[in-house]
Amino acid sequence: MARLVAERSDVLPVLGEVFREHGFEGASLSVITGATGLGKGSLYHFFPGGKEEMAMAVLDEIDTWFQVNVYQPLRDGQDARAGIDHMFTAVEQYFRSGHRVCLVGVFALNNTRDRFADQVQSYFADWTAALNKALTRAGYETAAARSLTEDILGGIQGALVLARAMNDPKIFSRSLKRLREQLDL
Amino acid sequence: MARLVAERSDVLPVLGEVFREHGFEGASLSVITGATGLGKGSLYHFFPGGKEEMAMAVLDEIDTWFQVNVYQPLRDGQDARAGIDHMFTAVEQYFRSGHRVCLVGVFALNNTRDRFADQVQSYFADWTAALNKALTRAGYETAAARSLTEDILGGIQGALVLARAMNDPKIFSRSLKRLREQLDL
DNA sequence: AAAAATATGTACCAATTGGTACAATGACAA
DNA sequence: TTGTCATTGTACCAATTGGTACATATTTTT
Numbered sequence: 001m002a003r004l005v006a007e008r009s010d011v012l013p014v015l016g017e018v019f020r021e022h023g024f025e026g027a028s029l030s031v032i033t034g035a036t037g038l039g040k041g042s043l044y045h046f047f048p049g050g051k052e053e054m055a056m057a058v059l060d061e062i063d064t065w066f067q068v069n070v071y072q073p074l075r076d077g078q079d080a081r082a083g084i085d086h087m088f089t090a091v092e093q094y095f096r097s098g099h100r101v102c103l104v105g106v107f108a109l110n111n112t113r114d115r116f117a118d119q120v121q122s123y124f125a126d127w128t129a130a131l132n133k134a135l136t137r138a139g140y141e142t143a144a145a146r147s148l149t150e151d152i153l154g155g156i157q158g159a160l161v162l163a164r165a166m167n168d169p170k171i172f173s174r175s176l177k178r179l180r181e182q183l184d185l
Numbered sequence: 186m187a188r189l190v191a192e193r194s195d196v197l198p199v200l201g202e203v204f205r206e207h208g209f210e211g212a213s214l215s216v217i218t219g220a221t222g223l224g225k226g227s228l229y230h231f232f233p234g235g236k237e238e239m240a241m242a243v244l245d246e247i248d249t250w251f252q253v254n255v256y257q258p259l260r261d262g263q264d265a266r267a268g269i270d271h272m273f274t275a276v277e278q279y280f281r282s283g284h285r286v287c288l289v290g291v292f293a294l295n296n297t298r299d300r301f302a303d304q305v306q307s308y309f310a311d312w313t314a315a316l317n318k319a320l321t322r323a324g325y326e327t328a329a330a331r332s333l334t335e336d337i338l339g340g341i342q343g344a345l346v347l348a349r350a351m352n353d354p355k356i357f358s359r360s361l362k363r364l365r366e367q368l369d370l
Numbered sequence: 371a372a373a374a375a376t377a378t379g380t381a382c383c384a385a386t387t388g389g390t391a392c393a394a395t396g397a398c399a400a
Numbered sequence: 401t402t403g404t405c406a407t408t409g410t411a412c413c414a415a416t417t418g419g420t421a422c423a424t425a426t427t428t429t430t
Contacts, residue, residue: 023295025211029418040419041378050418101294108350109291110208117352124350147363150347151340154360158343162335165293165309167302175339178332214388225389226408235388 008046008057011036016058020103024055024112052115055107059119062103065094066127074130080137081185087131088180091156098163098172105157127153138185148183155179193231193242196221201243205288209240209297237300240292244304247288250279251312259315265322266370272316273365276341283348283357290342312338323370333368340364 018027018035029051033039038046047053069090077083095102104123107113113120128149135145159175203212203220214236218224223231232238254275262268280287289308292298298305313334320330344360 021296023208023210023297025208026295026297028416030416039379041380041422043378044419045377104350105346106294108346109286109294110211111206112208112211113349120350121352124347147359150344150356150360151363154340154343154347154356155336156343157346158339158341159335161290161293161342161346162309162339164298165289165305167306171335171339174332175335178336213386215386224409226392226410229389230407 009061011038011046012058012061015054016062016103019055019058020101020106023106023110024051024115027051055116056119058103059107059116059123063119063123063126066123069094071126071130074134077134080134083134084131084138084183085180085185087134088176092173092176095156095160095172096169098160098169101164102157102160105160124153138183152179194246196223196231197243197246200239201247201288204240204243205286205291208291208295209236209300212236240301241304243288244292244301244308248304248308248311251308254279256311256315259319262319265319268319269316269323269368270365270370272319273361277358277361280341280345280357281354283345283354286349287342287345290345309338323368337364 014036015032018032022028022031029040029043032051032054033043036043043054044050047057049056070087073083073086073090074080075083077086094100104120107116108120131152132145132149135148136142140148155175156179159172162175163169163172199221200217203217207213207216214225214228217236217239218228221228228239229235232242234241255272258268258271258275259265260268262271279285289305292301293305316337317330317334320333321327325333340360341364344357347360348354348357
């Protein structure tokens with residue numbers, strides 16, 4: 001069902017990158033039209049709710065991606081260890097080895113969080129629950145699993161901040177590697 | 186030399202909180218005048234360079250604070266272990282046990298970083314150098330110290346992101362405690 | 371091909387943006 | 401008290417903001 005004209009879903013990845021780069025406030029309509037190549041007419045046709053609906057749609061797409069590629073393997077995979085290993089691989093790729101930043105993290109840090117509180121909250125809550133379950137299934141005690149989960153999710157977010165702040169993506173890959181090895185699966 | 190009228194330095198903490206809460210783009214002049222209680226006249230008298238100079242001044246103040254309260258104790262304290270322990274205490278207080286976010290992190294994540302690249306970079310570079318030196322002095326091997334430094338700085342930033350995203354400041358305190366204990370000083 | 375539905379460009383809108391100009395006010399020292 | 405300098409409020413500015421209206425394409429369906 002491919003069309004020549006743009007589809008709503010085609011523009012979501014571009015919107016995602018725009019919001020990552022500029023934040024929600026900084027992503028002005030003119031920036032968005034420039035990056036997507038779509039005029040206001042098209043934009044408001046696809047997203048009648050304006051910027052807020054665009055960001056919501058992006059967050060939804062991100063949620064779906066993580067559900068499929070990260071949370072479900074963690075929760076339901078036969079081998080818990082394999083699910084965890086798969087998570088690290090998926091994360092390394094998703095964040096482009098530290099070249100890409102976490103949109104949810106970007107939104108979370110300032111007052112943009114309040115606009116999208118539910119989606120921001122559940123992004124990390126779902127991830128936490130899934131990883132926690134996997135670690136438990138892999139043999140960790142309840143308390144240890146809980147701590148490890150926080151350390152790993154925090155470690156990922158922090159490594160993204162550091163990598164971008166120092167303009168050195170390798171910081172992310174190195175950190176991810178250590179987080180993984182710390183588990184000696 | 187206290188004066189009845191406002192001083193430039195009096196307004197810096199307020200500006201800091203405004204930029205934390207709204208980010209650089211989101212901190213409009215009207216938000217700033219509202220939060221500081223100063224009109225544009227005063228604001229542009231103290232900061233002729235406008236918003237950019239305000240943010241620069243805030244970043245400078247932050248840098249000074251960390252130099253005095255974190256980096257120097259790490260670098261020059263007689264007891265390296267005490268310096269590290271002091272760092273954790275200072276950080277726990279500075280970030281108000283997870284109620285406050287890191288302004289440099291906020292700026293780092295989106296394109297605001299490019300405006301303040303030097304200050305963002307050196308905030309983490311200086312911290313990294315100081316902590317690395319302290320860990321080395323405390324007995325860690327070169328490679329181990331380097332990894333630990335990244336883990337600790339990343340862990341702090343990530344914990345701040347998580348705490349704010351989940352709206353649960355305790356995540357920060359818990360993470361900080363584990364990072365500290367991991368060192369068994 | 372005609373009709374219906376989808377998609378898009380253009381013009382327009384009030385509100386807000388960051389910033390300037392400047393006169394009036396305040397403090398303070400000679 | 402007079403003069404100097406720091407401080408502040410107000411009015412103003414062009415540019416941009418997010419958003420709407422709508423007529424015109426462009427597809428898709430019939």
